[in-house]
Amino acid sequence: MYNEKTWLGKLKVFGLFAAVPLFVFFTVVILPFLAGLFMTLTNWTGTGSYEFTGLSNYVVALRDSVFWDSMWLTLKYVLFTLLLTNVLGFGLALLVTSGLRSQNFFRAGFFTPNLIGGIILGFVWQFIFTRVLVYLGTEFNLGIFSSSWLADPGTAFWSLVVVGVWQNAGYMMLIYIAGLTGISASLTEAANLDGASYWKQLTRIRIPLMVPAFTISLFLTLQRSFMVYDTNLSLTRGGPYRSTEMIAMHVYNEAFVYQNYGPGQAKAFVLFLIVALIAILQVRAMKKVEVEA
Amino acid sequence: MMSGKTGKRILLFIVSLLFLAVFIFPLLMIFLNSMKSRLDIVRDPLGLPTELSFVNYKEAYMTMNFSHALMNSVIVTVLSVALIIVLSAMLAYFLVRWNWKINNYILMILVSSMIIPFQAVMIPFVSIFGELNMLNSKWWLAYFYLGFGLSLATFMYHGFVKGVPKELEEAALIDGAGKFRVFGQVVFPILKPISTTLAILDVLWIWNDFLLPSLVLISEEDRTLPLSTFYFFGKYTSDYGVAMAALVLSIIPVIIFYLFMQKQIIQGVVEGAVK
Numbered sequence: 310m311y312n313e314k315t316w317l318g319k320l321k322v323f324g325l326f327a328a329v330p331l332f333v334f335f336t337v338v339i340l341p342f343l344a345g346l347f348m349t350l351t352n353w354t355g356t357g358s359y360e361f362t363g364l365s366n367y368v369v370a371l372r373d374s375v376f377w378d379s380m381w382l383t384l385k386y387v388l389f390t391l392l393l394t395n396v397l398g399f400g401l402a403l404l405v406t407s408g409l410r411s412q413n414f415f416r417a418g419f420f421t422p423n424l425i426g427g428i429i430l431g432f433v434w435q436f437i438f439t440r441v442l443v444y445l446g447t448e449f450n451l452g453i454f455s456s457s458w459l460a461d462p463g464t465a466f467w468s469l470v471v472v473g474v475w476q477n478a479g480y481m482m483l484i485y486i487a488g489l490t491g492i493s494a495s496l497t498e499a500a501n502l503d504g505a506s507y508w509k510q511l512t513r514i515r516i517p518l519m520v521p522a523f524t525i526s527l528f529l530t531l532q533r534s535f536m537v538y539d540t541n542l543s544l545t546r547g548g549p550y551r552s553t554e555m556i557a558m559h560v561y562n563e564a565f566v567y568q569n570y571g572p573g574q575a576k577a578f579v580l581f582l583i584v585a586l587i588a589i590l591q592v593r594a595m596k597k598v599e600v601e602a
Numbered sequence: 603m604m605s606g607k608t609g610k611r612i613l614l615f616i617v618s619l620l621f622l623a624v625f626i627f628p629l630l631m632i633f634l635n636s637m638k639s640r641l642d643i644v645r646d647p648l649g650l651p652t653e654l655s656f657v658n659y660k661e662a663y664m665t666m667n668f669s670h671a672l673m674n675s676v677i678v679t680v681l682s683v684a685l686i687i688v689l690s691a692m693l694a695y696f697l698v699r700w701n702w703k704i705n706n707y708i709l710m711i712l713v714s715s716m717i718i719p720f721q722a723v724m725i726p727f728v729s730i731f732g733e734l735n736m737l738n739s740k741w742w743l744a745y746f747y748l749g750f751g752l753s754l755a756t757f758m759y760h761g762f763v764k765g766v767p768k769e770l771e772e773a774a775l776i777d778g779a780g781k782f783r784v785f786g787q788v789v790f791p792i793l794k795p796i797s798t799t800l801a802i803l804d805v806l807w808i809w810n811d812f813l814l815p816s817l818v819l820i821s822e823e824d825r826t827l828p829l830s831t832f833y834f835f836g837k838y839t840s841d842y843g844v845a846m847a848a849l850v851l852s853i854i855p856v857i858i859f860y861l862f863m864q865k866q867i868i869q870g871v872v873e874g875a876v877k
Binding site for chain 1: 611614615617618621622625626627628631632634644646647648676689690692693695696697699700701702708711712713715718719722723724725726727728729730731738745746747748749752753756767768771772781782785806809810811812813819830831832835842845848849856857859860864867868871872874875876
């Protein structure tokens with residue numbers, strides 16, 4: 310719309326509208342990103358002199374068995390959280406769109422955990438796992454709750470899954486509600502007249518029409534659970550014995566607890582590559598869905 | 603026929619209620635135990651409080667320096683969100699209305715930067731800004747939030763500004779308004795729906811964020827609510843009653859926000875996810 314003729318004029322509008330936000334963006338995101346890339350290729354720790362070390366930081370990072378343990382644990386966590394969150398989220402969405410008079414109240418209730426920070430949610434559940442469930446276990450002789458889930462590596466993992474699912478299911482429910490209410494009523498009415506059962510309507514009409522909602526939800530849960538940190542920190546602190554240290558916490562500890570800056574940053578970049586790959590897959594999947602829809 | 607339908611409704615209602623009970627149970631437990639003494643909690647965490655006592659709240663409020671932390675959270679959140687909204691809208695307006703070649707590249711860089719997870723820049727971030735003495739200040743924290751929030755906001759505004767007809771702006775220009783006034787008085791008000799969505803998404807993000815402030819704010823007096831809850835809990839884990847009261851206190855502001863803005867929050871979250 311606008312077209313300044315002179316360089317001075319161009320400089321003026323750029324200074325007026327774009328210079329400040331772009332400067333902030335550059336210093337906060339781009340500069341650390343480039344410095345991070347530089348860090349992985351040198352023994353630089355952010356200040357002072359440095360030497361190029363080639364790819365040795367990446368080699369150290371990828372040879373670290375703790376890193377791979379953490380990576381596998383994270384992938385396992387992602388797999389279970391992804392499945393359970395979306396099954397539960399979709400189920401809740403069906404429940405609160407079934408025409409109950411109080412459905413708005415239920416929607417609001419299921420979404421509530423999403424509003425609260427992960428740090429606080431983790432502490433809430435720490436109390437539930439160490440006190441309330443253990444109390445129920447001893448009082449009613451329930452074997453699975455007889456000792457705290459957080460004290461044993463196996464059950465501590467599942468406690469993280471429980472909290473992750475509880476935290477995100479309400480969010481996915483909202484996306485599925487948007488998908489479900491977007492299906493035109495005439496379709497389901499026609500199916501009703503034809504005498505199709507509820508189950509048939511669900512699997513033949515509604516679910517196929519909701520592919521976009523599923524795609525969005527799956528990738529959202531994927532990203533969220535892959536980068537989980539807050540609940541990991543406040544619920545288990547990676548314990549017992551570093552057995553529940555997810556990948557985000559592993560990178561944090563590597564840098565700020567064990568002071569391994571180079572290899573730590575190399576691990577952070579491996580993480581970035583994985584996330585970027587997921588994002589590219591997501592864009593492709595969305596495009597495909599849009600074409601088919 | 604009628605009774606079958608009513609029966610189904612009642613069944614659905616009961617199932618929903620059961621699910622909700624399981625969902626709310628942890629928060630209910632925290633609330634219940636926040637009024638009890640440590641001994642009562644250990645003996646029976648499910649029991650009702652014997653009396654309505656706010657002793658725990660008083661102690662939690664004092665020790666975690668609640669009013670101070672709340673103030674810090676409000677300042678950081680409001681300032682950051684205001685900066686993100688205004689500056690992203692301006693940048694997006696510039697990128698759309700000035701047809702420079704470089705603008706496409708700027709947008710491309712912004713959009714691709716959205717996939718960088720915070721952890722990927724966290725270590726050099728701390729090195730650089732620690733060296734520049736820019737850590738340990740809530741004002742600089744707002745600067746950092748602007749940097750991290752800019753790309754998504756600009757992207758969302760960009761899509762919206764493209765759909766705004768130019769005629770209004772051209773009319774204002776003919777009336778003699780400057781470019782900045784055209785933006786501020788004509789365009790920015792039109793962007794209100796997207797501004798609301800962004801404000802809600804960013805408030806929820808910044809209010810609850812832990813990792814970035816935990817790296818930036820080191821001194822006690824600058825701590826935001828999630829930070830002060832975290833440090834408080836580390837010290838008080840065994841004093842359950844007070845710890846529970848602290849958790850309830852830190853949840854209350856969000857719940858109040860939710861009660862007043864429920865419709866906008868739910869709508870904003872859905873729109874943000876679909877984008």
